[in-house]
Amino acid sequence: MRYQDQQLAEEKVFKDPVHRYIHVRDQIIWDLIGTREFQRLRRIKQLGTTFLTFHGAEHSRFNHSLGVYEIVRRITENFKGREYWHEDKRLLVLVASLLHDLGHGPYSHSFEKVFGLDHEEFTRQIIVGDTEVNQILRKVGRGFPEEVASVIEKTHPDKLIISMISSQIDADRMDYLLRDAYFTGVSYGHFDLERILRVMRPTKDQVVVKTSGMHAVEDYIMSRYQMYWQVYFHPVSRSAEVILTKIFKRVKVLCAANYSFKQAPTHFLSFLEGDVTVDDYINLDETIVMYYFQMWRDEEDPILSDLCDRFTNRKLFKFVDFHHAFDAKDWMELYAAFKAIGLDPDYYLIEDSTSDLPYDFYRPGEEGVKLPIYLLKPTNDQIELSRYSDIVEAISGKKRSDHKLYYPREIIERLPDDNKAKQTIQKYLKFN
Template identity: 50%
Template sequence: MKEKVFRDPIHNYIHVKDPIIAQLIDTKEFQRLRRIKQVPTTSYTFHGAEHNRFSHCLGVYEIARRITEIFEQQYPQLWDPKESLITMTAGLLHDIGHGAYSHTFERLFETDHEAYTQEIITNPETEVNAVLRQVSDDFPQEVASVINHTYPNKQVVQLISSQIDCDRMDYLLRDSYYTGTSYGQFDLTRILRVIQPVENGIVFAKNGMHAVEDYLIGRYQMYMQVYFHPASRAMEVLLQNLLKRAKYLYHRDPHYFQSTSPKLIPFFEKQTQLDDYLALDDGVMNTYFQTWMACKDSVLSDLAKRFINRKLFKSITFDQANAEKLEELSTLVKHTGFDPEYYTGIHINLDLPYDVYKPKSNKPRTQIDIAQKDGSKQELSSLSPLVAALSGNIHGDRRYYFPKEMLEAQDLFAQDKQEFQKHIRNEHLVLPD
């Protein structure tokens, strides 16, 4: 086929040379990703972050394409060219199962985007599956096995999912660009020059170690400064409580939701099919939220207005030692007229920036290995003091969210609100920014 290109702010040109990739991009399941934001609530903090899963998946594909091209040219004894198409395909499709408002929706309705990704790939009724079967009847299952980490070639699996993979490299650069920050920037060109296939995975040349360090530091900074931002998490809490209220009300007034938000009914009923899942996107959800603003239920209406109009909850940080005091705070919130079930929330964001391979852990990580001149491998943190400082250490915080009104004391509930603020000070909880 004649090469197609997509103009991209991160990679300049994204090159599509294989007809299978071109056809996958044109499927309705992949085009749906244009309507799914990459970082759904982050745009309420960093207003430029309106980019979508479609552009991210194209970016992951492009990095995978570049790497496999390098491997074919420079490492013919270590890389089988037959693995290039499945690597590029898995990179393109790795997030095709993401749903509306992503992880927040998943937690409440118990969906799993990775399971849906595999179903879209393997279900014979999808356009994606029809394209994949042009390669071979078992090609869809092979691609799905890369997603669930069971594919036998660990080189392919690590390129798509590891502590330094095509997915992470694209979303760090892309999210950094669209949020207008510089935390996630790193030297992708250098990393692509020093990445190497080995018998059972991938390694990086020793002279490229500092580029890998830079990548890990950038990832750490993005999590601390962007992904874990208190305002973005406040929107997540609002969204979770809004959907939780809708789920509660549905069983008391199903007719209201049948007329205002019919595509959510299968999720309320816990009887979802793949078509139901694919019918939802961020735009559909936002339309429902705007409709709910006029609901007679004061809680659903108020939460919808707060979400649509960005009226954030405030927060305090806490640790496990004073977590028991949060119940007293919730009681004071209730005394002022807010139902703590929907007007408070605990949001915990913790991240392990890097860790070595621990086979006995529940989810062992593939460590980053540096190739030595004698052909041996050495784990990155044993060579880098910077990475050693991050390795094995969990970073992040725990936040308790509550209505901003609790900090305003000039009303009938002034005494309770003053008591609320006194509790915060007495327990040495960190006051809101």
């Protein structure tokens, strides 16, 4: 029997808080889950620094990847026998859904931003490179790893299977919204997944939803909107994120200056030199990063020591709303005030905007954005969701940004009230 047709002697299940059970019948799926590269995802948090705001948000990319696989598995079950669905694509989309986040690094967004990395490129390298995952995929066929990578990269010619894991209403989004809502403990990330799966239909180019299921999709869109502003863009999580970013940047600066570390950044050297191998990448996870942060609390460099202490012990920066009202003179005066009290503004006065984050709302028709959601009418005509739903029309395409300045308020508050630098800082940052 061909490897791709092999089934487990007995179905395996993972107990899951979101989907109740995750079912595995295919030998290849079971084998992929057991690889070194997939098991590494247990050590990468799904929500990065959000656990410092919502203490339950300790779930991993491993949890999420299994959840996306399970949703896609259920979609393929519902698509059996329907026009436009080809059963020979089933295994391809199951494997792609399972492996879609394989290249995420520790604290993904901050890490990628500082070191100029792309997790999607590393996902590809892990799939097609010299890895355990690749060895398993090649048992299906020499070209199968490339085909899996092309689905994740959205270059595969079958647009339908791409839309199942990467569209405006895909298995990836549906799982992370439900999963993140569950682990953060919030109530507004929930929607009727069962209903949406029942009314999904395959077409030539993408998954669409029957008009009878429109209200369930409206609920999904609202949940997505609320999760972004209440969880993903939460300013306290952003405070931890900016500190994390500055730690990585400080290490880069110190290495460039030939600083003598007590704990040398051995695992970061290839990243600092811009010569990262797949093995280097796989060997770095959040447990390793946190070890270095713990050690760097005792470094002689006061900035690195302080920032690592802040992150590991949750001594986060405070923030004020910022609307780009400062001119160059204002910035110079504020920077000078920070320097006067011994704070380097490059590390202790940080402008942050939600427009820099890798999340988006439902924006139909905007160039460069994933395909919009289409409803399938009883006549088999299709209509874009926001043209049919007043609720979705009210919130779709609305650009909203949130700009804040982050700084260590407790240091400034300890200064005497007659300190001129403190008065200047208070004037601009408006706190008492």
